[in-house]
Amino acid sequence: MNRYLLSGLLLLAAAAAQAGMGFTELPGLQDDSPISVFYPSAGEDRPMQVGAYSLKVDKDGQPVRGNTRLVVISHGSGGSPWTYTDLARRLVEDGFVVAFPLHRGDNARDPSSPGPDSWKQRPAEVSRAIDAVAREPRFASLLPLDKVGLYGMSAGGHTALTLAGGRWSPALFTRHCEAHIAEDFQTCAGLSTRLTGGLLDGLKKTVVLAVIRQRFSDATWQSHHDARIQAVVAGVPLAADFDMASLASPPVPLALVTARQDRWLVPRFHSDAVLAACKRCELLADLPDGGHGALLSPPPPAKAMSSLAKDLLLDPPGFDRGQLPALDGKISAFLRKQLLP
DSSP states (O other): OOHHHHHHHHHHHHHHHHOEEEEEEEOOSTTOOOEEEEEEESSOOEEEEETTEEEEEEETOOBOOOSSOEEEEEOOTTBOGGGGHHHHHHHHHTTOEEEEOOOTTSBSSOOSOOSHHHHHHHHHHHHHHHHHHHHOHHHHTTOOOSSEEEEEETHHHHHHHHHTTOOBOHHHHHHHHHHHTTTTHHHHHTTSOOOOSSTTHHHHHHHHHHHHHHHSOOOOOBOOOOTTEEEEEEESOOOTTBOGGGGSSOSSOEEEEEETTOSSSOGGGTHHHHHHHOTTOEEEEEETTOOGGGGOSSOOOGGGSOHHHHHHHSOOTTOOGGGHHHHHHHHHHHHHHHHOO
16 A cells, blocks of 8 residues: 555544544524534543533534534433433444434423324424534535434334334324233333232223323324435334334335333334334344333433333343443444445
């Protein structure tokens, strides 16, 4: 190899190794919350405290050209960007710019309207997040935005499946809960209550079904298309309300991550059902000891959770978080394969 070419490659490698992870917030569109953006930067990472989360970022640092692709991350119900920053860092290290919309009425600051109201508006919020990045001069020249990746977890996985071509309806959710209220109770009840095997379990199921029949009666098909999204990863997605035929042959590459010990969204009713319908979909990882919160990295602080949330989100005994960096690498590799020339 020509020594000058080798020297240039070594300099590029050294620059990449020293690059920081930039962080900035962009104004949301149509009264959306600000969009959190992580990106390759020329500066040095410094500590930044956000509530209970300690990050190292180059705040408002100068962006540098990465691989020219954007990935949007859709958080789970009641979530925020901060429990996905390990994945964001891996994506940034691999050259991606990463944008997080804060989903209205279903986030850590405002958990007022989870469920179908949020599920209907989330995909459009993802599209507006892409628009917000496109309008930002710091990123406009670095990102063509003709091939955007999407990762979503839990309710964000529902968003991901919608943008991968799936259609769903609230009425299908009602039908699912009527058929499987006992086996998939937390999907239907959320964090409102749990079954204990006691005398009140029958009443709990009756009340939960009554609420669902009232809130989830709309049989209108819900869908959303954004031609810019060209690769999708859904982690432990909420999926029982989808028309599985609509996911049998997605128009874009679709991959899933599952967790066998998920007691909030029991896999056989959700991710496994998608994989059974979609023979072309790729299973990136199946975590045998992982619970619903296995993909949250760093995990949310336990002291802020109810006892039920702790049971559903904290790691089951035996789960090794040491495997998550390799999983983040698989997610990034899938997106690189699908989005890069």
